[in-house]
Amino acid sequence: QSALTQPASVSGSPGQSVTISCIGTNSDIGTYDLVSWYQQHPGKAPKLLISEVTKRPSGVSGRFSGSKSGNTASLTISGLQPEDEADYYCCSYAGGRTFVVFGGGTKLTVL
Amino acid sequence: EVQLVESGGGLVKPGGSLKLACAASGFTFKNAWMSWVRQAPGKGLEWVGRIKSYADGETTDYAGPVRDRFFISRTDSRNTVYLQMGSLKTEDTAVYYCVTNTIEAFFEFWGQGSLVTVSS
Numbered sequence: 658q659s660a661l662t663q664p665a666s667v668s669g670s671p672g673q674s675v676t677i678s679c680i681g682t683n684s685d686i687g688t689y690d691l692v693s694w695y696q697q698h699p700g701k702a703p704k705l706l707i708s709e710v711t712k713r714p715s716g717v718s719g720r721f722s723g724s725k726s727g728n729t730a731s732l733t734i735s736g737l738q739p740e741d742e743a744d745y746y747c748c749s750y751a752g753g754r755t756f757v758v759f760g761g762g763t764k765l766t767v768l
Numbered sequence: 769e770v771q772l773v774e775s776g777g778g779l780v781k782p783g784g785s786l787k788l789a790c791a792a793s794g795f796t797f798k799n800a801w802m803s804w805v806r807q808a809p810g811k812g813l814e815w816v817g818r819i820k821s822y823a824d825g826e827t828t829d830y831a832g833p834v835r836d837r838f839f840i841s842r843t844d845s846r847n848t849v850y851l852q853m854g855s856l857k858t859e860d861t862a863v864y865y866c867v868t869n870t871i872e873a874f875f876e877f878w879g880q881g882s883l884v885t886v887s888s
Binding site: 697 | 803814815818865873875877878880881
């Protein structure tokens with residue numbers, strides 16, 4: 658069981674928007690603005706999409722955005738494209754002796 | 769261009785040891801924090817551990833499941849970070865990724881991964 662809870666799957670049609678939630682606790686997401694999101698295509702290494710809740714690295718499409726409210730972080734993908742079909746993982750700093758926790762991953766299907 | 773190239777993976781028996789290496793290029797390695805993240809077959813990502821830069825004391829921290837069995841070290845003169853794995857268990861079977869760790873929980877660049885299989 659992962660420390661952060663994500664839906665196992667989400668889906669959307671091309672051009673639509675989807676939001677992936679990531680539920681944590683007061684010990685991680687609720688305390689630290691150190692949430693990141695990663696995209697992973699089959700057989701490939703993960704790719705950073707969002708850092709520090711909302712920051713988008715250079716080269717990442719503006720269609721990806723992050724937010725946080727309380728113990729829940731969210732990744733929104735707007736204007737869905739076929740190449741967005743992938744697994745998405747959230748991650749948060751958790752301090753203490755845990756340090757870093759990941760979500761279990763969400764499989765995005767573009768219908 | 770940042771490149772991270774892992775090596776050293778393979779098949780090892782339960783209870784055995786294995787050492788992975790990650791050769792880095794394209795950035796100032798000596799200033800970088802480096803982490804290892806693993807992914808069991810068909811499963812999600814799991815942080816393994818991290819080593820800070822020399823300037824930050826080369827402090828190491830580890831996830832609970834590997835603490836006291838795995839050890840991370842670095843050789844800045846060779847731009848290389850290592851993961852020494854001991855007392856290996858079948859549940860350690862995974863692809864191990866070397867990643868740059870810009871700040872806590874911020875993994876910017878990833879290697880291609882190295883598969884470690886623990887089986888008798």
